[in-house]
Amino acid sequence: MFRSHVSVTTIRQVVEINTKHRLFSPGKLTPGKRIVGSMRWESSTRPAPLLTATPVRTLVDEQTCIKASFLPSNHPVTVCARMRSDEGDLWQSFAHYNTNSSGMFNLNSDHSVGGSYSGCEPMGLFWSMQPAPGEREGLRLRKKCVESPYTVQISLLEGHVSPNQDPGKEVAAVTAERWYMSPGVKRQEIRQNGLVGTLFIPPGPGPFPAMLDMWGMGGGLPEYRSSLFASRGYASFCLAYVGHKDLPGPSNTVNVGDSYFKAAFQFLQEHSQISADRIGIVGLSYGCYLTLHTGTLPGVKPACLIGINGPVGSSRELLHVNVTTKKSDQDQVFWSFDDQGYIIFKQTSLPSNLHPESIVKLEEITCPLMYIVGEDDLSASSIENADLIEKTLRAAGKSHLFTRLSYPGAGHLIEPPYSPMSRASFWVIKPEKLMTLWGGHPAPHAAAQEDAWRKMLAFMELSLRR
């Protein structure tokens, strides 16, 4: 983007080597001749069509409108999106459109007639991205560095083409940035009192309502949901509890217990910029169990709880739950496999397979609880767990606290909106490569992510800001 003191002649040489540009629709127009250095040129040069993405810089949960004009009328075009993950893998999508009689198209109103998605999908290019052919297998898209954006190249190709088989000519391009953090949000690595996590604080004096944010047995420390919460005005603390180098003990077991999660909640309560009585907890997968479990620990009074696709108990005692694949692992009896050998974890979290003493005493909940179900979840028995929560709360006269969102066709990994989904990805690579099936199909999963995020934020607004 930035070059200093490079003459235009040099740039021309570089561009001529790299660009195999030809004029648009050569059959339709007389190509213009350009004689460099002279003032003579012949008939009108056709400029590139004007392709725009508005706005070009957004948060990942915001929409951008992709449009083009100055194209031939009723003409087939392909729109393509490409970006690289933090690990350098190429993800891409494409869709086929036809321009209207004015030579324009607009993804907000027009229909894709083929490609990575079909129908009217303003954000289809983003959520339908998949790893490009030739990229590593078993990938899942997760932003590691939330302080930098994804840079998405959106291109326009002539005709209805498949970018992999026959890319054709790129006739226009625009670059969009997708951010996980709004300006002014502060990111703080927390390593105190044994806690391992990252705290995100919105700009301004505060005090702010806050969320304790937990993910699943994959471990590590995904920050991208917390950074988005902070960009929406909620302090958010994503907490690691397994598979992180700064946690005690072996990385393949959970080596922290109740006191750890309670300390995390208290950390938020004691923070000078956080309102102690406006703290919620959110968790996906095993993080959902931890959300419910922590939320009912003595002395912990959350203002709301959000569980996504997770169990109400653990298949074993919390401490020392083994997350890897030792042959002797007793959880394995609950695993099933599809015809490709991908693990389906679903049965592990069936209420009847959960350790009875681990099941959270849901009747003791005193705050609103939202539970989000992906009906095609192959990793957790979300429907059955949701049913159990609903039944327990109804019996305790607490149905009014319960909100259930259920999405047909959505899988396990219900993440912030417009993110691409992976129906399967690597669970572990060592000691052996094993893939797991998350479930979900792109279009309904994308719709679920968009709707669930909106409803989660509205739920947080109601529970934490009123």
Next chain:
Amino acid sequence: MSQAVPPVLSVQPSRALVDEKFSVQVENLPPGCPVTVRSLYQSEDKDFWEAYGHYVSDHRGTVSVSEDVSLGGTYTGKEQMGLIWSMRPAPGSREGLRLRKRDMCTPMLVTISVYRGHEDFRDQTALASALVERWHMAPGVQRIEVRERGVQGTLFVPPGPGPFPALLDLWGGGGGLQEYRAALLASRGFAALALEYLKADDSKPNSPGDKYFETAFEIIRAHPQVAPDRVGIIGLCFGTLVALSLAAEYPMIKPRCIVCLSNVHHKSRKNTVTEFPEEVPERFKTVGAMENVLVWRDMGLAVLKMQHPKIPVGNIDCPMLLINGTDDQNWPTVEVASDIIKMMREAGKESLVTRVDYPGAGHLIEPPFSPLFRATNFMLSGTRKKVMMLWGGKTKPHADAQEDSWRRILSFLQLHLYGDPSPKAKL
């Protein structure tokens, strides 16, 4: 809940190009609560600029800047972008400042905050605040420094293969190299060369010479990503003079269209802005209420009457967009526009001209939402004398003019540089 709910201030979008709008919303206030919403920006020169509006929250405890009425401050009424265009130097700042972003690769970072009360809001801590980025350059735009064949400037090229229509971007007599309009034009699909043709503080008069602009045009046309027959010119003030001259007197250049902001059409033999004061009687150089404030408007009227040589605009064969402000105190640009149109009419080419006069706008018609600079420090080239130059303009009408004229400029450029309109087509 025991603790009071703190107010929440949100700005959507938090990152935008400078010609895009944002919406500021404050929620969770007590109903009927007087508050002040304020913007604060620290320029690259370390000066603080601010704007503010006084509001009263509604029954739900909400203030929406785009929907509600500001009761006072640096702007009043329902003004979605008042927090940007009504900015002025914070109390205690140096005089005569002008805000012009130099580094195109970083955004302007503006803090928007809300305070309790109307008077004395500054004595308090903000109730809530948010940070907003305002960019001149979209991602993917290339910035290329041009130092070739004696030409100095910066070329901005939109992302993609092209070929793109292009513009020669010319500022005025202040000189130097201002990149921000060219960067914004490239972000809107037009390659643009911001050309330095007058040094900001030379002690000698500048003589870029005829060849300079021809070479600049050649450089644009030769760029492999530029469509060579779709190059226009956009100029302000002295840049207008250059644009008109290139279109009228240089048969090899043939711009496809020109945009002239704050029109000047009297020839400048030495290519300086100081030759007019040298020729025009003293009595026309008004000194205003402030010491050493130059008001050149009347001098310009005298130059008009004096039959000073003019650019033969009747020779121009391309569409022209003339944009001027009626409160221009630096030059009688509205009268100049009328004179240009008269000359075009005499040549039978009036249909090429589109003219827009903005009541209450001053001389410095910039991209949208820029604050008004009614009078700023100016270095007279040739004499190195620092003066205060009165540009004119009233804040609100000038802001409206900038917003409206930018929209018209982009439409005009799309029509003539992207499209293939028939010769008689008008905007």
